[in-house]
Amino acid sequence: MQSTASHSDNLLFLTDEQLRKGIEAMFFAYRGFTADPDRILEGLDYGRAHHRALHFIRRSPGTTVNNLLAILGVTKQSLNRVLRSLIEDGLVESRIGRNDKRERHLHLTKKGDDLERSLSDAQRARMRSAFRAAGPGAVQGFRLVLEAMMDEDARRQFQSLKETTP
Amino acid sequence: MQSTASHSDNLLFLTDEQLRKGIEAMFFAYRGFTADPDRILEGLDYGRAHHRALHFIRRSPGTTVNNLLAILGVTKQSLNRVLRSLIEDGLVESRIGRNDKRERHLHLTKKGDDLERSLSDAQRARMRSAFRAAGPGAVQGFRLVLEAMMDEDARRQFQSLKETTP
DNA sequence: TTGGAAAGTCAACAAGGCTGACATAAAATC
């Protein structure tokens, strides 16, 4: 029975019940994850889509529109609507490429950087307190599971973002 | 320096860089998390909102509309639109409460159960493969962090769902 | 018996996805 016990121990986390808990945890946690930035954006004329664009532009200054499209996984029409308003309002600057003049390289202005910072500060604060509450080992596990849950493409994008040190 | 090293070891996972990675991991992983059910729903006339309603009705058969509202965190008008189509199409049955006849108790029909099963099968398959890839320890950490990331209310709901054994 | 809670409905609106069609400029290729 010893080997049976150890066998079931190893597979315990793969029962449908455990998987369902994982699914529901993702659902509730994602709500918390977006709650703080959403609250900040409520007053302004922006939404979650604007936050995502600002985040990845700040993350990779000078990124092209096509690049951003691939990362965000939306259509250019969707992204364009968001970018247009950010550019009009002076939060994002679009510079014509030097080598390839078809490309637009995106940068945050001071104003855009300020907003993104306030949004990500709020999000980081929650992440920090969750990490602190769960402990270092848990954080490692958290990232392993999330990475394994991604689509191949997303994982590649995530990993190449990881490697860059801004 | 021994105590300094151990001190920085303990805080290493709280650097802004680590937190940013956590944020991006949530973003990419959530996309993967919803991708499979979304693909199935694409053909049908339903969306993610329908999936969520079906999930929690199957999870807690006989739940009231108010209960579901609290869990899903949307307005009754939003939920009503979704429930109406599910009831019309014969996936959900709405039974008037016996004790309190104002209440509607929600149940899945065979048809609703079949659809929910096919959606959650797909979602569980991804979760299973992520859990398997990451290992039991990681799964524990994953859930600890997610739980700590939830709002108070959501955490209470999550925990009371956990305790129920259907 | 009356106040208020639970549930449902209608209307209107917004964010943010999507498709399709088309325009322009520039690079790449033949």
Place this chain on the structure above:
DNA sequence: GATTTTATGTCAGCCTTGTTGACTTTCCAA
């Protein structure tokens, strides 16, 4: 040099899913 491909932007229109506000019906409970 002509043609094709690529990167971007834009217009129009559609869908889902969220919102608010106003109103009705039902019916429990004080």
